[in-house]
Amino acid sequence: MKQLALVFFGGGIGSVLRYIISKNFNSYFQHFFLGTFLVNIIGCLLIGFILGLSLKNSYLSQNHTLLLSTGFCGGFTTFSTFAYEKHSLLQSGELLHFAIYTIASIGVGIAAIALGIWISKLL
Secondary structure, three states, X not given: OXXXXXXXHHHHXXXXXXXXXXXXXXXXXXXXXXXXXXXXXXXXXXXXXHHHHHHOOOOOOHHHHHHHHHHHHHHHOOHHHHHHHHXXXXXXXXXXXXXXXXXXXXXXXXXXXXXXXXXXXXO
16 A cells, blocks of 8 residues: 555656646747656656666665656656647648657657666766
8 A cells, every 4th residue: 555655646746747847848839849858858867767776786665666766757757648749740740840859759768768877877
């Protein structure tokens, strides 16, 4: 039960923070959802760092990892919104913006995970 509560609490905080960032940043560019991009990239960086720390000599407990990675990062990042935004770009014929946003999100996301793991190894 404690583990469910940790995931629930972390997910709630992540979801609220995602909402605040998306609401404030998605309107900056017409065909680039900056808020969603930022939360997904920051989430990738954080989950790389968190999981890197948890693998490094058990630096984080299983409960810390559940709270931060499964809970917070799971609530903070949003694949469903990412997919919906891609769909809306396709529907409006914005193929170039679709391609740029998709490639940038995936490429920078993977790089952010690698960076997070690398940072965790420095500690």
